[in-house]
Amino acid sequence: MASVKISCVVALDLQRNEKIQIAGLLPMDHVVCQLCSKPFMDPRILPCLHSFCSQCLSKKVEDAEPQRSLQCPTCLRKFPIPPGGASVLTRNLHLGYEVEIAEYMSKFLSDHAVSCTFCVNGCSNHAVVFCCSCRMFLCKAGQDCHKYAPQLFAHSVVGLDKESATLLPTIMKPAELYCTHLKHKKQELDFYCKSCNSSVCRDCIISSHKDHNFTELSTVAETHRDEMRRALTCAQKDTSVLAAAIDTNNKMTQQMETSKQEAELAIKHAFRLLLETLEQRKKALLTDLEAISLSKTTALTLQKEQLMKIQDEIGHYTEMTSHILQTHTDHEVVALGDLLPTELKATLKKVENVSLTPNQTSNIHVSLHTDDLIKELSIFGQVMDSSPSSSQSTWSSESVAKVKEVYCVKVETVTSKGERYLYGGLLVKAELRPKSHDGAVVPEEVEDHGDGTYTITLIPQTAGPHQLLITMDGQHVQKSPCDLNVRREYSTLCKPELVINCSGGPTDIAIHDSGDIYVSCLRDNSIHVFDQAGHQKRTIGSGGSGDGQFNHPHGLLIKGDMMYVADRNNHCIQKLTTGGQFLQKFCQHGSGQGQFSSPISVIVDQRDRLIVSDCSNHRVVMLDQAGTWLLTINGNVFSSHAFQRPYGLALDPQGNIHVAAFGSNTINVFTPEGTYVRSYGDVKGPSGIVIDEEGYSLVNERDGNCFSIFDQQGNKVHTIGNLNKPLGVILDPKRGSLYVANYGANTVLKYSTL
Numbered sequence: 001m002a003s004v005k006i007s008c009v010v011a012l013d014l015q016r017n018e019k020i021q022i023a024g025l026l027p028m029d030h031v032v033c034q035l036c037s038k039p040f041m042d043p044r045i046l047p048c049l050h051s052f053c054s055q056c057l058s059k060k061v062e063d064a065e066p067q068r069s070l071q072c073p074t075c076l077r078k079f080p081i082p083p084g085g086a087s088v089l090t091r092n093l094h095l096g097y098e099v100e101i102a103e104y105m106s107k108f109l110s111d112h113a114v115s116c117t118f119c120v121n122g123c124s125n126h127a128v129v130f131c132c133s134c135r136m137f138l139c140k141a142g143q144d145c146h147k148y149a150p151q152l153f154a155h156s157v158v159g160l161d162k163e164s165a166t167l168l169p170t171i172m173k174p175a176e177l178y179c180t181h182l183k184h185k186k187q188e189l190d191f192y193c194k195s196c197n198s199s200v201c202r203d204c205i206i207s208s209h210k211d212h213n214f215t216e217l218s219t220v221a222e223t224h225r226d227e228m229r230r231a232l233t234c235a236q237k238d239t240s241v242l243a244a245a246i247d248t249n250n251k252m253t254q255q256m257e258t259s260k261q262e263a264e265l266a267i268k269h270a271f272r273l274l275l276e277t278l279e280q281r282k283k284a285l286l287t288d289l290e291a292i293s294l295s296k297t298t299a300l301t302l303q304k305e306q307l308m309k310i311q312d313e314i315g316h317y318t319e320m321t322s323h324i325l326q327t328h329t330d331h332e333v334v335a336l337g338d339l340l341p342t343e344l345k346a347t348l349k350k351v352e353n354v355s356l357t358p359n360q361t362s363n364i365h366v367s368l369h370t371d372d373l374i375k376e377l378s379i380f381g382q383v384m385d386s387s388p389s390s391s392q393s394t395w396s397s398e399s400v401a402k403v404k405e406v407y408c409v410k411v412e413t414v415t416s417k418g419e420r421y422l423y424g425g426l427l428v429k430a431e432l433r434p435k436s437h438d439g440a441v442v443p444e445e446v447e448d449h450g451d452g453t454y455t456i457t458l459i460p461q462t463a464g465p466h467q468l469l470i471t472m473d474g475q476h477v478q479k480s481p482c483d484l485n486v487r488r489e490y491s492t493l494c495k496p497e498l499v500i501n502c503s504g505g506p507t508d509i510a511i512h513d514s515g516d517i518y519v520s521c522l523r524d525n526s527i528h529v530f531d532q533a534g535h536q537k538r539t540i541g542s543g544g545s546g547d548g549q550f551n552h553p554h555g556l557l558i559k560g561d562m563m564y565v566a567d568r569n570n571h572c573i574q575k576l577t578t579g580g581q582f583l584q585k586f587c588q589h590g591s592g593q594g595q596f597s598s599p600i601s602v603i604v605d606q607r608d609r610l611i612v613s614d615c616s617n618h619r620v621v622m623l624d625q626a627g628t629w630l631l632t633i634n635g636n637v638f639s640s641h642a643f644q645r646p647y648g649l650a651l652d653p654q655g656n657i658h659v660a661a662f663g664s665n666t667i668n669v670f671t672p673e674g675t676y677v678r679s680y681g682d683v684k685g686p687s688g689i690v691i692d693e694e695g696y697s698l699v700n701e702r703d704g705n706c707f708s709i710f711d712q713q714g715n716k717v718h719t720i721g722n723l724n725k726p727l728g729v730i731l732d733p734k735r736g737s738l739y740v741a742n743y744g745a746n747t748v749l750k751y752s753t754l
Contacts, residue, residue, distance in 0.1 A: 031099050034073055035060070040099045044089035050074040051095050057086035097174040104130065104172075107137070108165035118142035130164070132156040132172035179204060192220040263383065270381065289364065296360040303359045310350045317344040388426060388452070389416040390475035401486045403463050403736070403753065407432075409456040409470065411477065424450035427473050432458050432484065435465040442466075462736055463488040463753065464693025487694055488753045490709045490718045493738070498750035500534040506741040506748050508601070508688070508728030510556040510563070512578055515735065519748055520553040520565060520728075527553065527565065527580075532735075534750075540580035545570050548582035555601035555613070556728070566599040566612065573602055573612060573627070586610075586627035591617050593629050601649045601688075601728075605672060611657060613646035620646055620659055620670075633674045635661065641676040643668045648689040648728070650697070660686035660699060667699065667714070680714025688729040688741070700726040700740060707740060723749075 033040050035056035042054040050072050052060075057070075061081055064070050069078045082088050107114050108130070116123040116139035118131070127137030131146060133155035138146065146152045156171050158164040179187040179201035187201035195212035205214055321340055324333065392414040401407040411428055413421040425448070432442035447455040460466065469481040504521025506528075511517060516537065517530040525543035527550075530536050541550050555566030558578060565574045571589035573596070576582050587596045597616035604610055609630060610623040618636035623629060635643035644663030651657060652669075656677060659668045667681040667689065685703030692698070695712040706721040707729060724744030731738055731753070738751040 031095070031102050039102065040092075040095055043092040043095045043099070044086055045092045046070070046072050046089065047079050048072050048075050048077045051092045054086055054089075057089065061085045093174065100174075101169050101172065104135075105165045105168055108160050108168070109162060114160065116142060118145075127160065129157050129159055132158060132168065135172070190217055191215065192217045267381065267383075274377075274380075285366075289366075292364055296364075299360050300358055303355070306354060307356070310347065310354060313347045314344075314351070317347055387415060388413040388421040388472065390472040390477050392416060392418060393421075393472055393477045395470050395477055395479070399485075401432075401458075401460050401466075401484055402489050403460055403486055405459065405489070407458045407460060409458070409468075411454040411456065411470065411472070413452040413454075413472065421452040423452060424448040424454075426454075427471075428454045428456065429471050430456040430458060431467075431469040432460060432486075433467045433469070434462050435467055435483075460486040462486065462733060464733060485694055488692060488696070490696070490698075490753070493718070493720055493751050493753070496740075496749040497752050498534050500530055500748040500750065501746065502528055502748050503746050504528060505746060506728070506743055507554045508556040508566075509730045509739045509741055509748060510558040511730060511732045511739070512558055513560075516578075517739065517748070518556055518558060518563065518578070519741065520550075520556045522552045522554065522568075522743070525550040525553060527556070527563075530748075534748075538580075540576070541565075547585060548574070548576060548580070550574070554727075555599065557602045557604060557610075559604055564602045564604075564610065566602045568598050568600060568615075571596045571598065573599060573610065573623075584627065586623060593632070596621075600647045603649045603651065605651055605657075606655055607672070611649055613649050613659065615645050615647065615662075618644050618646070618663075620649065620657065631674055633657075633659075633670055635659070635664075635668070641668055641679060647687045648700070650689040650691045652691045652697075653693065653695050658689055658691060658697060660689040662687055662702070667697065667710075678714070680710060681708075682716060683708060687727045690729050690731050690738075692731055693733060698729055698731070698738065700729045702726060702743075705744075 031039055033043070033051075033053045033056055035052050038053075040051065040053055043051040044054045044057055045051050046057075052073070060070060060073075064081065068081055070081050071078045113126040114137050116125050116127045116137055118134065118136045118138045119125075119142060123139055123141070125139035125141070127139055127142075129138045129143050130136070131138055131142075131152075134152075136142070137160075138157070143157065146155055146157055158167065158171065179189055181187075181201070181204060184201050184203040187203055189199035189201050191200050191202065191205055191214050192198070193200050193204075193209045193212045193214045195214075196209065199217055200209050200214065205212075317340070321344065324336065324340065328336075393412065394414065395409055395411045397407065397409040409430055413426060415421050428446050428448070430444045430446070432444070442458050442460055445457045447457070449455070456470070463486050466484045466486050467481050468484040470477050471480065500517070500519075502519050502521060504524035504526060506519045507522045508520045509517060515532045517532070517534075519528045519530065521528055525541065527540040528536055529538050529540065541548055541553070543549060543551065545551060549570075550565065550567050551569035552567070553565050554568040555564075557564040561578050562583075563576045563578050565576065567574050571587070573586040574582070575584040575586070587594055587599075589595060589597060591597060596612070596614050598614070599612050600615045601613040602610060608625060610625065610627075612621050612623065614621055618634070620633040620635070621629065622631040635646060642664070643659060643661030643666060645661065646659045647662040648660035649657060650660075655672050657670045657672065659670065660683075661668055662685055665681075665683055665685065666679045667683070667686060668679045669677040671677060681697075681699060683699055683704065684701045686699050687702040688700035688707075690698050696717075697710040697714075698707060699710065700707045700723075702725050704721075705723045705725065706719050707723065707726055708716050708720075709718040711717050723740065723742055725742070726740050727743045728741040729739065736753050738753050740749040740751070742749050
């Protein structure tokens with residue numbers, strides 16, 4: 001038992017509810033119940049690992065019964081009340097032991113004498129020592145008894161001094177280490193009964209637990225310790241992660257405060273500029289007003305002065321005329337002659353020539369549009385949460401991409417509040433991953449427009465289903481990842497990029513994972529192997545009917561390192577390694593089950609079934625990998641979907657079987673169970689067929705000396721001519737190549753579909 005660390009002086013309220021100073025014990029709150037403020041009595045542990053007296057918790061349970069939940073007084077977490085109440089909660093054995101140690105130590109360090117608890121007859125003597133094994137204070141007689149009684153020799157007896165008190169935690173073992181059975185008392189609990197989920201002693205195993213499943217207690221304890229260590233390791237890792245997250249949160253809080261201060265300065269600066277601009281505009285308008293007012297006033301003043309001058313002249317002549325009429329003699333009037341009337345008439349003429357109405361209006365019009373300006377100012381500016389949200393951000397693009405053509409994705413970033421994010425600088429990425437075969441992730445270019453929008457440019461390198469992933473700062477945006485189909489542009493196919501000479505009469509082609517090209521040759525009864533540059537590496541097989549020998553080999557299938565050959569005139573399917581080692585031969589000549597007549601093509605479906613076109617029997621058959629007959633699709637029947645002389649076979653993305661019926665000039669489609677679906681194709685002697693990842697059919701027309709491409713609905717979309725009796729055809733999606741066995745010209749043509 002680990003010792004209790006001496007840490008401080010603590011006041012403990014023990015049995016007599018008196019405060020006794022105890023040196024060298026635990027902190028007070030460690031051994032004192034938070035609810036009753038007394039040393040723990042039968043402490044129980046809540047799920048949050050805080051402990052309280054069993055009786056205190058029972059009272060809390062009674063009070064909380066209507067809510068059926070108990071709240072921890074320390075951390076305030078809530079827990080459902082377990083059936084049975086507080087009594088079924090786990091005991092805190094270690095804490096109970098520490099309280100017991102504290103109780104004994106308080107007596108050791110008390111100034112009062114301690115009574116003997118060993119003697120059974122009510123001994124009144126003072127104790128002189130303490131037995132850590134009996135947990136009793138011993139008087140002199142009890143001490144002597146421990147010295148001389150053989151069964152007590154091994155007990156640990158200590159004095160009642162302060163030094164001995166501090167040693168108690170290292171000497172006295174917890175009472176829970178001993179069996180409580182009356183007959184086994186003081187036997188240590190060294191075993192654990194798994195049947196009863198309890199610790200037991202050696203004698204219990206022999207008696208009451210003899211048929212139970214038990215093990216050593218230390219083993220169970222070590223198992224629990226290992227679980228605790230693992231949990232602790234995880235907790236420490238999580239603590240580090242949480243610490244980093246908290247640190248990031250603190251930094252984000254600081255950055256947010258800095259951002260707030262910058263935004264506040266920006267707002268104040270903007271409105272200061274607005275106020276300055278408004279003040280300047282006010283001054284300019286007032287200046288304009290003053291100028292207009294002055295101009296009007298000056299004009300009116302000049303007009304008034306002119307009118308007043310004319311008025312004065314008329315007044316002068318009027319006054320003089322009145323005076324002359326009253327005072328002058330006839331001789332004097334005659335002497336004046338026409339002078340006075342002439343001047344008066346001239347002055348009156350001025351009245352006729354002058355404007356008598358004000359030459360200026362009193363109105364000065366002011367156009368301010370304050371309502372519009374106030375409306376604009378009321379919504380001027382915007383403060384928003386500038387944190388972009390990947391889950392809110394959106395993107396758009398075309399639904400179909402094309403091989404080797406630019407494919408653009410436009411990303412628009414949005415904040416968590418659904419507002420447009422108007423800034424750049426985010427780490428926006430896109431990945432285009434092929435799904436149906438191996439292929440490199442398509443690199444992308446990202447253009448940051450600086451306004452929260454981005455343009456991502458990708459150029460797919462292979463056709464077929466892809467997965468498009470768009471992330472922003474490492475998090476997927478809306479609808480990411482998503483499926484994207486990359487389409488081949490067959491209309492650009494024209495001339496082959498490679499012509500491989502194969503004088504043996506090529507009938508079919510298969511591609512190994514390594515890139516080696518296997519070609520079945522009808523005339524020399526062998527399989528020729530070429531590298532990607534068209535150089536022949538080796539030849540497999542020879543003419544004959546033995547194992548590994550061929551007689552007009554036609555169809556080829558490579559699956560891993562296994563090769564299947566439709567041996568036409570040996571009327572069987574041969575299985576070999578791609579190195580040429582014979583493994584197995586399926587079927588024999590005939591028209592019954594388990595027999596072939598001129599098998600032309602062999603493919604394998606998703607269920608690992610071999611599908612063979614049995615040409616002269618006008619049927620398609622299915623075998624398992626051991627060659628067992630599974631299913632027959634008969635073509636030579638009187639129905640709308642009858643077919644004759646099936647040659648090439650292919651599977652579409654849905655698993656349907658497409659049969660190139662050479663004798664019927666049609667392509668017939670059947671479900672994996674052999675049910676007829678439809679027919680298509682305006683073809684002349686369809687000999688070979690392959691279907692790409694998107695569902696486009698590429699069909700060799702032997703009698704038309706061409707191969708044609710049909711869309712998913714069976715419409716012919718493109719034809720390449722100038723071939724010579726083409727037979728087999730295959731796609732190598734990994735390398736983006738299309739191979740055609742140009743039988744009549746003794747060549748294999750390689751086209752690039754990229």
